[in-house]
Amino acid sequence: MSGKPRLTYLNGRGRMESIRWLLAAAGVEFEEVYLETKEQYDKLIKDGFLLFQQVPLVEIDGMKMVQTRAIMSYIAGKYNLHGKDLKERALIDMYVEGISDLMQMILMFPFSPPDAKEKNLESIKERATNRYFPVFEKVLKQHGQDFLVGNKFSWADVQLIEAILAVEEKVPDVLSGFPQLQVFKTKMSNMPTIKKFLQPGSPRKPPPDAHYVETVLEVFKK
Amino acid sequence: MSAKPKLYYFDGRGKMESIRWLLAAAGVEFEEEFLETQDQYEKLLQGGSLLFQQVPMVEMDGMRMVQTRAILSYIAAKYNLYGKDLKERALIDMYVGGTDDLMGFILLFPFLSAEDKEKQRALIVQKATSRYFPVYEKVLKDHGQDFLVGNKFSWADVHLLEAILMVEEKKSDVLSGFPQLQAFKARISSIPAIKKFLEPGSQRKPVPDDKYVETVRRVLCMYYDVKAN
Numbered sequence: 173m174s175g176k177p178r179l180t181y182l183n184g185r186g187r188m189e190s191i192r193w194l195l196a197a198a199g200v201e202f203e204e205v206y207l208e209t210k211e212q213y214d215k216l217i218k219d220g221f222l223l224f225q226q227v228p229l230v231e232i233d234g235m236k237m238v239q240t241r242a243i244m245s246y247i248a249g250k251y252n253l254h255g256k257d258l259k260e261r262a263l264i265d266m267y268v269e270g271i272s273d274l275m276q277m278i279l280m281f282p283f284s285p286p287d288a289k290e291k292n293l294e295s296i297k298e299r300a301t302n303r304y305f306p307v308f309e310k311v312l313k314q315h316g317q318d319f320l321v322g323n324k325f326s327w328a329d330v331q332l333i334e335a336i337l338a339v340e341e342k343v344p345d346v347l348s349g350f351p352q353l354q355v356f357k358t359k360m361s362n363m364p365t366i367k368k369f370l371q372p373g374s375p376r377k378p379p380p381d382a383h384y385v386e387t388v389l390e391v392f393k394k
Numbered sequence: 395m396s397a398k399p400k401l402y403y404f405d406g407r408g409k410m411e412s413i414r415w416l417l418a419a420a421g422v423e424f425e426e427e428f429l430e431t432q433d434q435y436e437k438l439l440q441g442g443s444l445l446f447q448q449v450p451m452v453e454m455d456g457m458r459m460v461q462t463r464a465i466l467s468y469i470a471a472k473y474n475l476y477g478k479d480l481k482e483r484a485l486i487d488m489y490v491g492g493t494d495d496l497m498g499f500i501l502l503f504p505f506l507s508a509e510d511k512e513k514q515r516a517l518i519v520q521k522a523t524s525r526y527f528p529v530y531e532k533v534l535k536d537h538g539q540d541f542l543v544g545n546k547f548s549w550a551d552v553h554l555l556e557a558i559l560m561v562e563e564k565k566s567d568v569l570s571g572f573p574q575l576q577a578f579k580a581r582i583s584s585i586p587a588i589k590k591f592l593e594p595g596s597q598r599k600p601v602p603d604d605k606y607v608e609t610v611r612r613v614l615c616m617y618y619d620v621k622a623n
Contacts, residue, residue, distance in 0.1 A: 224492050224525055237484060239491030241463065246484040258471050262457060265464035270446045303446055 177202040177232040180216065182391065184384040185377045186279065187240045188228045190272075190334060192376065194244055196369035197330040198251035204375065213391050244268075248327040260322045267308070267320055267328040271335045274304045278338050282380040283388075297343045300335075305350050308332055312352040318359055325363070333360040341379055399424040399454035402438065404613065406606035407599045408501065409462045410450045412494075412556060414598065416466055418591035419552040420473035426597065435613045466490075470549040482544045489530070489542055489550040493557040496526045500560050504602040505610075505620035514622050515564050522561045527572050530554055534574040540581055547585070555582045563601055 177195060181188035183206040195202050207213050207227065217225050223238045230237045233250075237243045248254040248264075255261040277296050284292050311320055320328040336357050339346050347354050360366055369376055399417060403410035405428040417424050429435055429449065438444055444451055445460045452459045455472075459465045470476040470486070477483040499518045506514055533542055542550040558579055561568050569576050582588060591598050611617055 223488060223529055224495070233481070235481070235484060237488065239488045242484055242487030242491050245467075245487055246480060249480050249483070258468065259455070259457070261471070262459060262464055262468045265467055266445060266459065266461045269461035269464050273446070307445060 176200075177230055178205060179203070180205040180207065180221075180229040180231075181227050182207050182384065182387055183377070184380055184387070186228075186380075186388070189377055190275065190331065191228060191230060191240065191243055191247070193330050193334045193369065194247050194253070194327060196375065197325075197363075197365050198247065198253060199365045200247075200251065202375070207391050208387065210391050210393060241272075244327065253325065253327040253330070255322055255326060256324070260326075263321045264326050264328045267311075268331045270304060270307065271328075271331045274299055275331075275335055275338065278342070281342075282385050293342060296339065297346065300339045300343065300346055301349065304335075305346070305353060308356075309350045309352045312356055318356075329356075329360055330366075333357060333366065398422075399452055401426045402429065402443075402451040402453075403449050404429050404606065404609050405599070406602050406609070408450075408602070408610070411599055412497070412553065413450060413452060413462065413465055413469070415552050415556045415591065416469050416475070416549060418597065419547075419585070419587050420469065420475060421587045422469075422473065424597070429613050430609060432613055432615065463494075466549065475547065475549045475552070477544055477548060478546075482548075485543045486548050486550045489533075490553045492526050492529060493550075493553045496522060496557050497560060500564070502620055502622070503564075504604075504607050506622055507619070510622040517622070518561060519565045519568060522557075522568060523571065526557070527569075527575060530578075531572045531574045534578055540578075551578075551582055552588070555579060555588070 177200065179188060179191065179202055181204070183204075192202075207216075213227075216222055216227075216229070221236055222229055223236070226238060228238065228240055228243065230243045232243075232246070237246065245254070255264050274296075277292070277299060281289070281292055281296065308320065315323075317323045319325050320332065333356070336347065336353060347357065361370060368374060399422065401410060401413065401424055403426070405426075414424075429438075435449075438449075438451070439447055443453075443458045445458070448460060450460065450462055450465065452465050454468075459468065467476070477486050496518075499514065499521060503511060503514055503518070530542065537545075539545045541547050542554065555578075558569065558575060569579065583592060590596060
């Protein structure tokens with residue numbers, strides 16, 4: 173195993189994208205292996221790489237890690253992005269889990285049937301503007317600091333900027349009622365590691381398209 | 395806020411049950427407030443105690459914690475059930491992720507139509523016996539220790555026992571191909587704090603019934619159909 177973490181997933185966002193964001197934000201270079209066929213996936217399982225027969229898989233520090241949350245917690249812990257004590261960790265976990273519920277809706281969106289797409293888009297917009305964004309708007313307003321937790325850049329900030337950009341791709345004016353989040357978005361986007369990740373040629377993946385959906389269905393078909 | 399953690403949820407398992415298990419395993423006494431009416435829920439919402447407008451919510455150590463995973467992680471760390479270092483924590487997180495996915499199939503079971511219930515029961519058993527149980531069986535066989543991680547009782551052990559018992563409620567002989575897990579189940583069940591939790595009169599909740607489903611639907615105005623996975 174090389175020094176760099178190695179990510180195995182499809183060539184697209186899915187559940188791996190948040191991991192790419194976090195590694196990038198931490199300034200960690202990584203390699204990627206892309207699943208393109210069912211045969212590749214079946215071989216990974218047969219060779220015992222996938223603990224629960226699922227990807228994402230991240231080979232890091234001698235471990236074959238699976239389970240998105242476990243992977244991200246490890247990365248956050250290792251690169252000091254998980255708060256300074258148990259209570260900050262609890263806050264970061266709460267924020268990340270909430271954002272992750274919103275991201276789950278976006279994750280599933282490309283796979284919803286055509287007649288449900290409009291309704292699902294409306295749900296994403298409604299949840300973002302009524303349930304999730306107001307929370308972080310308030311957090312930032314109340315403490316007036318640049319970062320969500322402990323006046324220090326953390327996993328929660330990375331997850332939030334990822335979510336903001338993902339929702340904006342679907343609902344371009346979604347931040348119009350959230351001045352704090354607009355400032356937050358600009359600040360985070362200008363942090364050197366994140367700025368680099370947002371430039372063309374980075375490991376960041378584009379929004380899922382029909383080809384991506386096809387590949388997912390093909391690789392994971394029974 | 396009292397010294398004891400206070401749990402806000404329905405009078406039933408749902409997403410709060412894993413939290414009850416973990417607190418009990420850690421020997422921590424807790425209080426509970428059960429949501430029975432929509433008004434109660436509205437009151438909690440208006441009062442601003444639900445960060446994302448959802449339960450579970452646990453008041454502890456001056457915090458109003460929400461998000462099941464965040465709550466469980468906090469409790470595990472506070473009571474030394476989270477491994478001795480980052481790598482043990484990673485293993486625990488991976489194992490808990492698996493049992494969590496398995497219990498996810500069971501979580502929505504009570505809300506399914508009778509026909510979907512039968513299909514779901516078969517799916518639960520299939521996932522348990524082909525994807526999840528073999529993993530833990532092998533872990534225990536390979537290291538020959540009593541506990542899943544680091545030769546020490548942890549959150550992963552509590553969560554696995556909870557999952558095993560829940561799947562057994564759907565198929566009583568589901569452990570028949572898993573001798574390590576049978577021994578594990580007996581061993582962990584006899585740990586004093588867990589033994590106490592498994593006795594009648596504890597705060598462990600029974601298998602969800604129609605009354606529970608009715609309560610959840612009423613309180614959350616959740617009258618849409620729930621589809622199986």
